[in-house]
Amino acid sequence: xxxxxxxxxxxxxxxxxxxxxxxxxxxxxxxxxxxxxxxxxxxxxxxxxxxxxxxxxxxxxxxxxxxxxxxxxxxxxxxxxxxxxxxxxxxxxxxxxxxxxxxxxxxxxxxxxxxxxxxxxxxxxxxxxxxxxxxxxxxxxxxxxxxxxxxxxxxxxxxxxxxxxxxxxxxxxxxxxxxxxxxxxxxxxxxxxxxxxxxxxxxxxxxxxxxxxxxxxxxxxxxxxx
Amino acid sequence: xxxxxxxxxxxxxxxxxxxxxxxxxxxxxxxxxxxxxxxxxxxxxxxxxxxxxxxxxxxxxxxxxxxxxxxxxxxxxxxxxxxxxxxxxxxxxxxxxxxxxxxxxxxxxxxxxxxxxxxxxxxxxxxxxxxxxxxxxxxxxxxxxxxxxxxxxxxxxxxxxxxxxxxxxxxxxxxxxxxxxxxxxxxxxxxxxxxxxxxxxxxxxxxxxxxxxxxxxxxxxxxxxxxxxxxxxxxxxxxxxxxxxxxxxxxxxxxxxxxxxxxxxxxxxxxxxxxxxxxxxxxxxxxxxxxxxxxxxxxxxxxxxxxxxxxxxxxxxxxxxxxxxxxxxxxxxxxxxxxxxxxxxxxxxxxxxxxxxxxxxxxxxxxxxxxxxxxxxxxxxxxxxxxxxxxxxxxxxxxxxxxxxxxxxxxxxxxxxxxxxxxxxxxxxxxxxxxxxxxxxxxxxxxxxxxxxxxxxxxxxxxxxxxxxxxxxxxxxxxxxxxxxxxxxxxxxxxxxxxxxxxxxxxxxxxxxxxxxxxxxxxxxxxxxxxxxxxxxxxxxxxxxxxxxxxxxxxxxxxxxxxxxxxxxxxxxxxxxxxxxxxxxxxxxxxxxxxxxxxxxxxxxxxxxxxxxxxxxxxxxxxxxxxxxxxxxxxxxxxxxxxxxxxxxxxxxxxxxxx
Numbered sequence: 001x002x003x004x005x006x007x008x009x010x011x012x013x014x015x016x017x018x019x020x021x022x023x024x025x026x027x028x029x030x031x032x033x034x035x036x037x038x039x040x041x042x043x044x045x046x047x048x049x050x051x052x053x054x055x056x057x058x059x060x061x062x063x064x065x066x067x068x069x070x071x072x073x074x075x076x077x078x079x080x081x082x083x084x085x086x087x088x089x090x091x092x093x094x095x096x097x098x099x100x101x102x103x104x105x106x107x108x109x110x111x112x113x114x115x116x117x118x119x120x121x122x123x124x125x126x127x128x129x130x131x132x133x134x135x136x137x138x139x140x141x142x143x144x145x146x147x148x149x150x151x152x153x154x155x156x157x158x159x160x161x162x163x164x165x166x167x168x169x170x171x172x173x174x175x176x177x178x179x180x181x182x183x184x185x186x187x188x189x190x191x192x193x194x195x196x197x198x199x200x201x202x203x204x205x206x207x208x209x210x211x212x213x214x215x216x217x218x219x220x221x222x223x224x225x226x
Numbered sequence: 227x228x229x230x231x232x233x234x235x236x237x238x239x240x241x242x243x244x245x246x247x248x249x250x251x252x253x254x255x256x257x258x259x260x261x262x263x264x265x266x267x268x269x270x271x272x273x274x275x276x277x278x279x280x281x282x283x284x285x286x287x288x289x290x291x292x293x294x295x296x297x298x299x300x301x302x303x304x305x306x307x308x309x310x311x312x313x314x315x316x317x318x319x320x321x322x323x324x325x326x327x328x329x330x331x332x333x334x335x336x337x338x339x340x341x342x343x344x345x346x347x348x349x350x351x352x353x354x355x356x357x358x359x360x361x362x363x364x365x366x367x368x369x370x371x372x373x374x375x376x377x378x379x380x381x382x383x384x385x386x387x388x389x390x391x392x393x394x395x396x397x398x399x400x401x402x403x404x405x406x407x408x409x410x411x412x413x414x415x416x417x418x419x420x421x422x423x424x425x426x427x428x429x430x431x432x433x434x435x436x437x438x439x440x441x442x443x444x445x446x447x448x449x450x451x452x453x454x455x456x457x458x459x460x461x462x463x464x465x466x467x468x469x470x471x472x473x474x475x476x477x478x479x480x481x482x483x484x485x486x487x488x489x490x491x492x493x494x495x496x497x498x499x500x501x502x503x504x505x506x507x508x509x510x511x512x513x514x515x516x517x518x519x520x521x522x523x524x525x526x527x528x529x530x531x532x533x534x535x536x537x538x539x540x541x542x543x544x545x546x547x548x549x550x551x552x553x554x555x556x557x558x559x560x561x562x563x564x565x566x567x568x569x570x571x572x573x574x575x576x577x578x579x580x581x582x583x584x585x586x587x588x589x590x591x592x593x594x595x596x597x598x599x600x601x602x603x604x605x606x607x608x609x610x611x612x613x614x615x616x617x618x619x620x621x622x623x624x625x626x627x628x629x630x631x632x633x634x635x636x637x638x639x640x641x642x643x644x645x646x647x648x649x650x651x652x653x654x655x656x657x658x659x660x661x662x663x664x665x666x667x668x669x670x671x672x673x674x675x676x677x678x679x680x681x682x683x684x685x686x687x688x689x690x691x692x693x694x695x696x697x698x699x700x701x702x703x704x705x706x707x708x709x710x711x712x713x714x715x716x717x718x719x720x721x722x723x724x725x726x727x728x729x730x731x732x733x734x735x736x737x738x739x740x741x742x743x744x745x746x747x748x749x750x751x752x753x754x755x756x757x758x759x760x761x762x763x764x765x766x767x768x769x770x771x772x773x774x775x776x777x778x779x780x781x782x783x784x785x786x787x788x789x790x791x792x793x794x795x796x797x798x799x800x801x802x803x804x805x806x807x808x809x810x811x812x813x814x815x816x817x818x819x820x821x822x823x824x825x826x827x828x829x830x831x832x833x834x835x836x837x838x839x840x841x842x843x844x845x846x847x848x849x850x851x852x853x854x855x856x857x858x859x860x861x862x863x864x865x866x867x868x869x870x871x872x873x874x875x876x877x878x879x880x881x882x883x884x885x
Contacts, residue, residue, distance in 0.1 A: 086863065099874075102874070102877060102878065102881070105881060106877060106880065106881040108881075109880045109881050130870075130873075130874070133866070133869075133870045133873070134870065136863070136866050136870075137863045137864075137866045137867040137870055138863070140863070145862075
């Protein structure tokens with residue numbers, strides 16, 4: 001099952017280097033699918049009902065529902081299909097490499113993974129969390145922020161899975177984080193945020209947005225006309 | 227243990243329900259606190275009498291966090307004070323808040339505060355302790371800023387929030403270091419800690435002293451107390467001053483059980499700091515003009531006395547001197563209970579005065595005793611108890627600490643002898659000033675004539691506000707009359723801290739009991755004398771007519787209340803004597819010319835710890851971190867980047883140095 005972990009980490013790197021939004025969303029979907037397969041392959045049996053249910057649920061949310069919502073929000077909000085990086089894509093890839101080195105070199109300092117999972121699961125999780133974070137801080141668009149958050153959440157999920165024995169808590173954690181991402185996406189769709197949640201100031205909102213309240217906490221600074 | 231969890235559940239449930247309802251919020255909140263406190267009080271008294279030592283553990287799959295609640299006599303001792311005072315204050319507030327609907331939005335925090343304090347006192351896991359500690363700080367913050375429309379209340383809340391969070395930072399470092407030594411956050415593994423390196427143990431002690439000392443209000447970390455207590459509603463100040471600051475004392479005691487045999491300098495430091503807070507606290511209390519601010523400084527003084535006792539007990543532990551431990555720690559713990567009772571009473575009585583007159587300013591009150599006889603009597607009883615007058619309970623605990631200090635003066639040498647002798651002098655000095663301080667309040671606020679319009683409208687509050695005062699007053703008297711009944715509880719709690727001395731024998735507390743016998747006799751005698759005197763007074767005046775006249779009538783044609791002594795003039799000699807310390811700021815324009823126009827005179831006395839220590843400290847921090855302000859643009863990516871880089875830095879630190 002190491003190939004799954006490799007796939008997860010590679011998909012994270014792809015995200016750092018890709019410049020087209022649609023492909024980014026597909027890669028996130030693949031990452032979610034790989035992640036949802038991980039627990040069942042690690043145990044190697046289909047006998048445990050909660051495990052199977054969790055796999056199916058995770059797959060449904062991470063690999064189907066979230067990408068679907070993201071694609072829909074791209075369409076609804078008429079977002080231009082390019083990633084707008086703050087630091088260049090090459091530099092982000094290099095930084096991702098640095099993160100991976102850091103995470104794997106701190107193998108000793110990290111807690112051990114629980115047996116069915118391979119010992120490299122923990123550094124992989126750390127790498128994915130930090131790359132997600134890097135995506136969050138180095139991309140300008142609201143949609144890419146959501147993608148970054150999804151990656152971060154995938155990492156946290158992997159962390160929890162490989163470190164904590166009892167499953168119910170992980171499921172709860174996962175649901176909570178997914179809920180947060182869902183709300184982000186809804187926000188993008190409802191308020192037609194084309195580019196970014198840039199400033200947290202509350203400014204008077206321009207009148208052409210449909211159904212938006214007068215004072216909006218997350219507010220785009222610059223609008224692209226449809 | 228089950229009944230404790232039930233009490234906790236009732237409190238939390240009550241707070242949730244009172245969030246949902248609007249109409250019954252007052253009844254739900256205070257009803258749940260009453261029921262929860264009664265349940266908890268029964269459990270705590272049982273656990274203290276029984277010497278119960280048990281714990282209940284709810285495992286969570288998260289590493290390092292096991293929700294473990296446990297009780298031993300030390301916890302039970304503080305729980306008795308907590309639930310007892312919570313019961314009384316909730317009854318009081320139930321009556322007091324009947325006409326104040328604006329305050330209802332903050333009520334759900336009240337049961338939560340009681341529950342979190344109970345959880346702090348019983349938590350047996352480091353993480354759980356810190357979480358409960360933070361919940362306690364936050365709920366009390368929200369209660370302090372109940373009247374947030376007023377600017378000074380928001381200011382006070384801000385100071386409190388900063389102080390309490392800084393204190394928690396020290397505690398977090400302390401607990402993480404302990405975790406590093408033992409590999410676990412559970413208290414029972416910390417109890418069996420192998421002897422620590424002296425430097426590390428000293429560091430842990432200092433961290434705990436700052437962290438818990440800030441909550442307890444030890445000088446110079448007391449700066450939040452005189453701001454927060456006047457700002458909070460009176461029943462909240464009573465609960466905070468009566469119990470919440472004692473959780474700091476509890477934390478110190480609990481930590482002492484982990485750190486192994488204490489070196490001498492811990493005891494000396496504790497005694498010196500306690501002495502400093504006792505003297506400084508009462509000096510500042512004396513010159514205050516705000517009734518509740520004065521009581522807050524008086525809390526600093528009393529915590530100082532508790533810490534002096536604590537320090538004496540620690541010196542005794544180091545010297546293997548059982549009597550010193552019994553007297554020092556016993557006196558300190560006893561004073562915790564006593565201070566809970568009389569400070570609760572005083573704050574509630576001050577709250578009644580505030581409720582009736584709408585002012586806390588001592589200079590504007592006067593003649594309250596005639597208009598509010600019950601409240602006035604209760605305040606006098608509380609004042610007598612806090613000054614340590616014999617028939618009341620305050621005498622017993624201070625007596626034990628004094629005897630301990632004298633015993634220490636005979637048996638110690640070197641540095642500790644110096645500190646102990648200084649403590650004797652300082653405690654006596656503080657005690658004398660305390661008498662002056664409460665004579666000032668009683669003389670200016672309760673006696674004399676009203677100094678302002680608001681004082682003339684004073685009237686006794688509803689019965690629900692008077693019953694708690696009566697209950698507390700009677701308890702003060704009973705505590706002074708029957709110290710033998712209280713001592714077993716104190717002894718059980720003390721034994722947890724003094725475990726290395728093996729004082730467990732049945733007659734280990736006998737020397738103290740022998741000391742207490744004459745105390746009880748003298749108290750009974752004094753009470754008897756009082757009763758006889760009152761009886762004679764009644765008998766003598768039974769058939770005579772008592773004529774009432776003007777107090778100040780020495781030849782003046784038209785005496786006005788403004789001719790009375792003021793509080794400032796009462797304390798002026800002391801304020802002048804200590805002017806080097808107080809550094810009073812006196813804006814005063816001397817009248818000039820043949821027909822001088824109106825002029826003003828005022829005296830402002832600022833807290834030296836605040837002005838000389840914390841203001842320069844925070845200003846320096848401001849200057850130091852000014853360049854970082856440029857990083858704070860309101861872009862979300864920048865804020866996230868700061869978190870990201872600090873995470874990376876911490877990870878690198880972990881990998882390279884290994885915490």
